[in-house]
Amino acid sequence: MLFLPKLWDVFINPWVGQRSDRTASRLGPRRPWMLLGALTLPVTFALTFAGPPLTGMPAALYVAVFYFLTATAYAFYEVPYKAMGTEMTEDYHERSAILQWKMVFVGLAILLSGALAPALAGDDASGYRMMGLVIGAALLASMLATFFGTARAPMVVRATAEPSIRAQFAAARSSRPFMALLGLSCAQMFAAGTMLAGTPYLATYILKEPSATTTLLLCIVGPLLVTMPLWVWLSRRYDKRGAMFLGSVLFLVGAIGMAFAGQFGSVYAHLCVLVIGIGYAGWQMLQFSMLSDVIVYDAMVTGKQRAGVFTGLWTAAETVFFALGALVLSWLLGVAGFVESDPSAPVAQPDAAITAALYGTTLVPALVVVISVVLTTRYPLTAKKLESGDVRSAEG
Numbered sequence: 414m415l416f417l418p419k420l421w422d423v424f425i426n427p428w429v430g431q432r433s434d435r436t437a438s439r440l441g442p443r444r445p446w447m448l449l450g451a452l453t454l455p456v457t458f459a460l461t462f463a464g465p466p467l468t469g470m471p472a473a474l475y476v477a478v479f480y481f482l483t484a485t486a487y488a489f490y491e492v493p494y495k496a497m498g499t500e501m502t503e504d505y506h507e508r509s510a511i512l513q514w515k516m517v518f519v520g521l522a523i524l525l526s527g528a529l530a531p532a533l534a535g536d537d538a539s540g541y542r543m544m545g546l547v548i549g550a551a552l553l554a555s556m557l558a559t560f561f562g563t564a565r566a567p568m569v570v571r572a573t574a575e576p577s578i579r580a581q582f583a584a585a586r587s588s589r590p591f592m593a594l595l596g597l598s599c600a601q602m603f604a605a606g607t608m609l610a611g612t613p614y615l616a617t618y619i620l621k622e623p624s625a626t627t628t629l630l631l632c633i634v635g636p637l638l639v640t641m642p643l644w645v646w647l648s649r650r651y652d653k654r655g656a657m658f659l660g661s662v663l664f665l666v667g668a669i670g671m672a673f674a675g676q677f678g679s680v681y682a683h684l685c686v687l688v689i690g691i692g693y694a695g696w697q698m699l700q701f702s703m704l705s706d707v708i709v710y711d712a713m714v715t716g717k718q719r720a721g722v723f724t725g726l727w728t729a730a731e732t733v734f735f736a737l738g739a740l741v742l743s744w745l746l747g748v749a750g751f752v753e754s755d756p757s758a759p760v761a762q763p764d765a766a767i768t769a770a771l772y773g774t775t776l777v778p779a780l781v782v783v784i785s786v787v788l789t790t791r792y793p794l795t796a797k798k799l800e801s802g803d804v805r806s807a808e809g
Contacts, residue, residue: 430725443493450490451556462545464538513641520637600785604778606738611774660695
């Protein structure tokens with residue numbers, strides 16, 4: 414029920430991207446859609462947790478329907494929001510500098526919601542209703558602040574819309590840099606989704622410390638708050654492709670190291686996850702920045718400004734593969750005979766389930782990251798090529 418609505422992103426995100434490319438209004442092409450998302454997402458989010466007196470399949474269907482609506486409202490906001498970064502500047506490195514602030518606030522939001530939401534929800538339906546209302550109000554305030562705060566944002570390019578969704582997919586397939594970036598991003602999001610979903614199992618059944626889930630997640634997300642200036646500097650020093658390679662190596666080393674957490678204990682595990690978090694922070698900023706470069710490159714080749722096209726397709730793939738990582742981990746645990754229980758009161762698990770939890774959270778993401786490293790070597794864009802207009806070598 415949580416994964417299937419994500420498949421809707423494959424259709425709604427490209428559609429929103431296309432429509433925002435075609436929008437002409439006094440608010441600009443992107444901000445009307447952001448306003449629509451700001452006014453609908455908080456409502457659908459709160460309703461998802463409203464907790465009507467339903468059980469079993471009716472309850473599951475209720476959650477699926479409102480999660481579906483929430484995903485739709487999120488697309489209204491997120492796709493044009495991401496497209497704006499490309500349209501604010503033509504400078505290769507300034508795009509990274511702009512995006513570092515986005516990632517700082519993303520990290521802050523994850524930490525705040527990760528602490529506040531469970532505290533509000535508690536263990537009964539009324540707590541979840543209250544949590545939905547409070548977080549919904551926070552969403553409304555932050556999204557409206559972004560809408561009004563971008564009223565005077567510069568727009569150095571104007572989008573050119575594709576006539577159909579089919580044309581969008583054709584445009585994407587024709588761009589070698591976009592396909593390389595899409596592939597490495599999907600691999601990275603799958604790895605991150607798997608690891609984040611597996612962290613509670615690793616804390617509970619490998620470290621024997623269910624409470625360590627919070628501190629492990631802090632080690633993953635915390636670097637988003639403090640390492641952005643470092644990653645901006647690294648992207649200038651080694652170009653974005655080199656910095657992305659470094660981020661993947663850090664994630665890979667940390668993930669492999671985590672496979673030995675049972676032998677070396679909690680402190681060792683937290684150090685490994687901190688290395689993972691530093692690499693993950695680099696991924697987050699560099700993916701968005703490189704997507705902006707792909708859009709600029711496409712404009713150089715085709716003469717069209719198609720920020721919504723590429724942003725819609727990329728955002729859809731990102732969310733689907735992130736959710737797919739968690740889904741695949743759940744399949745692995747199910748096949749291994751994992752016994753469902755409350756994390757605060759874990760039950761005895763078969764050895765196969767514990768092994769699946771350990772390697773599914775560590776070595777499976779590590780293997781997928783290797784794929785992202787290979788695809789990073791195939792990503793052709795650099796500052797030198799874009800600044801010189803050398804599009805032929807980028808294609809070759």
